[in-house]
Amino acid sequence: MAATDTLPSLQTLPSDQLRALQWRFADRYDLAMIVQSVRPIARGPVARLVAQGGRNTHEWTAEKNALLAIYDESGITAAFLNPEFGGFIEGPKNLALALVAFELSWVDAGAATCSLASNLGVAPIHERGTAEQVAHYMPLVSPPGPGDSREATRVAFALTEPIPFVGVETGLLSGKMRIVEWEDGKEPMLHIDKRGRFITNMDFANVVTAAVDSADPRIKGSCIVILEKTDPGSWDAGVPTRKMVHQLSSTCDPVFNLKVPASRIVGGYTVKDGVIIPNFSHGEIIEAVFRRTRVTVGLMTSSKLLSAIEPIIRYQRSRFRGGETGTPGSPRYDLGLQTKQDVLHRLIDVWATGEAGAALGFETARLFDRLDPLDREKDRLFAEQGISGRGVLKAFARIQQDAIDCVTLQRQPEAGRDQARLDLLESNPLVQYAILDAQANVFCPACKLWNTGYGATVMREAVSLMGGYGITEDCPGFLPHKWMDAQLEATYEGPEAVQRRQLSVTMTSGLFLAQFEGWITDLEALQAPGSGACITASAMRLWLWSLRHLQNATDVHGAKLYQSNRQGVTFPLTDALCWLMASRQQILDTVELGRSGAADPSVADELPGTLAFFMDLCQVQAARAAGETARICSELVLGYLAKPAVACACCADAAPGVDATALQAFSGHRARLDACLYGFRLAKDRAANALTSVMIPEALDYPV
C-alpha cells in the first residue's frame, strides 16, 4: 500500500462540528441542538427496541407506540412546526427535518418514517392550506405539554390506493367525493369514499389528509380533503400491511366512508356556475409536498451507509482475535481483515457513496430552505396580480428567458456586463424563484433516485463486508435491516422510474442547463487539487455534449433518440446525471470544509487528516461517476449507430450514416476524461490505508 507517513491522515471518525461545517449549519445552533436531541432517541429507545426484536412484527405494538411520546418529548414531532404553533425552529425547516431523518436512520429508518409521516400528513395543510385550516390544524399537531390534557393529534397522508391503481399512476384516483347536502347559504357537505393502501401512521392517526377525485358533476377535478376520526361515518384504520421493512412505522390499508364539510378541502374552493372548484388539485398539492419530503428519504439511505463504517471497521479489526494464531501486537491481531486490501477498498466505496449521497441530500435540503421564502413570495405576487392555474405557467414561460439572462450575466466579467440589468434581475423574486426552482426540479429527483437506488446496492456491499455475520440479527449496526430498508426507500414516495421520468424532463430545461454549464466552469476553475474536480467537470462536459447530441440524433432507422417514450435513452442519461450531481456536491462540500474549517479552532487538530481523506474519497467517487457517465454516454452515442466494418469507435466514420465530426468531438471528450483519471487509484490506496489507523470508539454507542 502507498506510504502516507508524510501526509496528514485520518485520525478519528468525523466529529459533529466537522460535519456541521461540511454540511453548512455550523452557524445554526438550533440545528446542532436538534441533532443532539434526536441522536439519544435513535441510539437509545429506538435502538433498544430494534435490538429486542421490535421489528419482527407487522403489528403496531405498545412498545412501538411508546416511541411516539418519546418523539414528542424530544422535540422531533414539533420540529416541523413554526414557533407560533409550538415549534422551536424559525424559518424553513427542510434542512432541520433532513438532519432529523439522518439521525434516526443512522439506527432505524422506520423510526424516521414514523416521525416524518406525520409531517407528510400535515404538509398539504402547511403548503397549501387556507389561513383558517393552518390556524386550526397546526397548533393541534403540536404535542400536548405538561398540564395539557388534550389527545395528541396525529396525522396520516392517504394517497395510494389498492390494486389495480396502486403504484401505477398518482394521477388516477378511485377515492371519490360527492355532494350530499348543499343548502342555500350553507357549507356544502361532502361524502368521502376512500380506500388507502400502504398508508403510514394509520394505527394511531386521528386526522388524515386524503386525495380524492370528483364523482359528482357539481365538483370539478380532484383535491386533498381533511378527514377527522370523529367525522360521521366509518373510519376503518384497516389491517397492517405485511411489509418486511421499516417495521417501526405503522402502515395499514384504511377504508374511509365519511361525511365532511367542503371547508375541509385543502386550500379551499370557489363556486362557479353551481360547481365547486377546489383551488388546488391533489396533483398540485402532492407535487409541493413530495418534492420536499423525498429529500429526507434520500438521506435515510446515505445515513445507513455512513453508519455502517464504524461497525465494519471494528469487525474487520477484531476478526481474528481470540484464535490460536495472531497474538496481541501482531498485524493479524491488531488489523485482522484489514491486512487485506480488497476489504479496505470496498469499504472506501461504501464510505465514498455515503459521503456523496449525504452531500447531495443536504444540499437539496438547503436548496429548498432557500426556495421556500421565494415560493411564498411568488404565490403572493401572483395572487396580487390575479394570476392562477395555467396563467402561472404562462407567466413563468415569460420569466424563463430573464432567468437565463440573469445566470448568463452573473458569469460574465464585471467590467463588460450590463450591471443595471443584472441588478434588476437579481432583485426580482420571480426570476430568483425560477432559477432555484429549475435546480430543485433536478436536485430533488436526483437525490431520491441516486441516494436510495444506488445506495441500496452499496448497502448490500456493506452487508457483505460483515461476512456471515451480516445476515444475522446479531450484526452490529443492524446492517441487514438497513439493507432491506434501503429497498423501500428506493420505492416509496415515488419509485425510481418516477424519478427518472421527472428528471428526463427537468434536466433538459434551458434554465437548468445554463446553470449546469456554469457549474462545469466553476469546477474547472476550482483551486482544489486532488479533489477530483477536473474528473467530474470533464464527465459533466461529456454528459452535456451527449445529451445535446442525443436530443437531435436519430438511430440507424431514423427514429429520434431523445424522446419521451424512449426510456432506453432518456433514463440512463438521468442516471449519469445523478452520479455527476452527487460527485460535484461531494467535492463542493469538501472544499467548503477546508475553507470554513480553517477558521474554526475546534477542528484544528482534526481538519488536516480528515480533509486529506475526504479529498481522496472525492477522487474515488469522481472517478466512479466518470466511469458510469462514460459508459452510459458511449452506449447511447454509439450504440444506436450501424456497426462499422471495423468495430472500433475511431473507425466508425467509415460506417454509413455516421456523423464523423460529431464522433470526433465525442472521442475528444472521452480522451479528455481519461486523461483526468491519472493518479486517482493512488487516492483510493491512500484512503484505504487510512482505514487501518483511524481511531474508532471502543464500542458502538447503540445496542445490537
Added chain:
Amino acid sequence: MSYQIIVCGSLVPDPLQTLEPVTGPQGPALKNEMMLPSWLDPWAGHALYEAARLAGQHAGSKVWLVSLGPKAKLQQVMMTVAQKVPFELVALDGSAGGFTDASETAAALAEAILAIPGLDLTKLLLFGGWESASRGAGATLQIVGERLGITDQFQGVDSLTLEADGSLRILERVEGGKHQVSVCSAPPAVLGWATGSLPEPRNNPQVGMANMRGIMPALQKAKPSPVSTGDITFTSVTLPTQTRTTQVIKDASPEQIAADIVAWIKGG
C-alpha cells in the same frame, strides 16, 4: 426563600472512545483528545440536575453553570447540556484536561464566580461533582469554596432537603453504603454531589433554545484562563486496568445475577 445555585463543572471525553494516554507539550494528555466527542462530566451533571430541581421548587432561584474548558468544545457540549435544564452559563476558556493543577483551576473558577453580578453569599449554594470522570483530583471544589470563604462543605452528597426553617439537611456517603446526615443552618454551603437521585433529563429543544440565547454570548466573551499542570510532575500515566468478561444471558433472575457476581468476586 430563593437561592443562587452555582454549579462548577466541565467536560470529559466520551467514555466509549478509545482513551490512550500520551505525553504532550503541556504534560500528560489523551491521544487525539481535542478530536474526541466530549460530555458534561457526569458528576457535575448530577449536580446540575439537582440544582435545577431545587431552583424549580423555590421561586426566584437561579442556576449558573461555571465551566472551564476549551471554548469551542464547551460550545459543542452545550448543544446537549443546554437542552436539559434552564441555567445561565459562565464560560472560561482553558484546558479541561484531567491533569491541570486543582488549585489553578479553583482560582480561576472562584474569580469567575465572584464576578457574577448580584452575587449574594447568603443565598449561595455551590454545587459540583465530588469526583470527575477525567483524572479527578477531588480537591477543586473544596478549594473554590475556601477561596469564597465558604467553610460548610459536604462531599459525596446524595440528597439535599431544604427545611422550612431555611436549614439544609444533607446526606453524604460514608463507608458501608450508609449516609451521614448533617444539618447546615443556612447557606452558603459547598455540596460535592455523588449521584443524587435524579435521572438525566431528556433533551428538550425548547429549553435549549431559551438557554442558548444566553449561552452563545457567554461563550463569545469567555475569559481566557490558561490553567496548567502547575508544579506537578507526572512520572507515569496509565488507564485503570480492566477486564471484560462478557456473557449474554437473557431472562436471568436477580438472584442468579447476584450469585454470579459473588462467584466472580470470589474468583470462582
